[in-house]
Amino acid sequence: MKLIIGDKNYSSWSMRPWVMLKQMGIAFEEVIVPLREPDTTARILEHSPSGKVPCLVTDDGQSIWETLAILETLAERFPQHHVWPSDPAARAHARAISSEMHAGFAELRTNMSMNVRAQRAGKGATPGTLADIARIDAIWSECLTRYGGPFLFGATFCAADAMYAPVVSRFITYAPPLSEAARAYMKHVSAVPAVREWFDDARRETHRLAELDDDA
Incomplete structure (x- = not known):
């Protein structure tokens, strides 16, 4: 399989399926397309009709775009890895908070863009962003x-944790006020080998975007 992704420093959506694949130990080829370059969209369109990353190309040549669709495909193809919780009620809960992440939190996305290399404590803390953060903290705490x-659905890192892993990255960068439970959760997610590998790769990247890296 191939996973087409953007820069690891900036691409929060790419991080989610990449981390899940790595955590499950499933072999895949990563294809990195640097973002916001003149040929970016054309290169992504070679794999994904949406022109956006991530996109999973299966071993039989099928393209699956959109992060939740990729995670559901992995759950179907690799049931032994328990992408979602095994308990039906917990699984429904995990899908609900993952869908909320997929569709919501616009203020957080706008004002606290993902940048692993940056340190921006206190920046972007608009009222709307702080409301998004409070909701995420409540989800995690519950x-x-x-x-x-130590993970959202018990001892095992699952798709819901993968969906919120880029939020952990944002919270490290911007250091907003959080509950003790949320800070403890961030430490556990940051220690996951696949997450550490993504962060390390992001810091080593040489492609930089001035509009996103002005203070990184």
């Missing part, structure tokens, strides 16, 4: 209490 941690 899951950790209900399922016992």
Whole structure:
């Protein structure tokens, strides 16, 4: 399989399926397309009809774009890896908070863009962004209490954790106020080998975008 992704420093959506594949130990080829270059869209369109990353190209040549669709495909193809929680109620809960992440939190996305290399404590903290952060903190805290941690649905890193992994990166960069439970969760996610590998790769990247890296 191939996974077409953008820069690891900037591409939050690319991080989600990449981390899940790595965490499951499934072999794949990564194809990195640097973002916001004149040929970026054309290069992505060679694989994905949406012109956006990520896109998974399966071993039989099928292209799957959109992160949740990729995660569901992985769950179907590799049931032994428990992409979603095995309990039906927990699985429904995990899909709900993952869909909320997929569709929401626009203020956070706009004002605290992903940049692994940057340190921007206190920046981007608009009222709308802080409301998004409070909702995410509440989601995490509820899951950790209900399922016992250290991950959102218990002892195993699952698709819901992959969906929120780029948020962990943003919170490291911007250092907003968070509950003790949320900070503990961030430490556990940051220690996941696949997440550490993504962060390390991001810091080594040489492609830079001035509009996103002005203070990185």
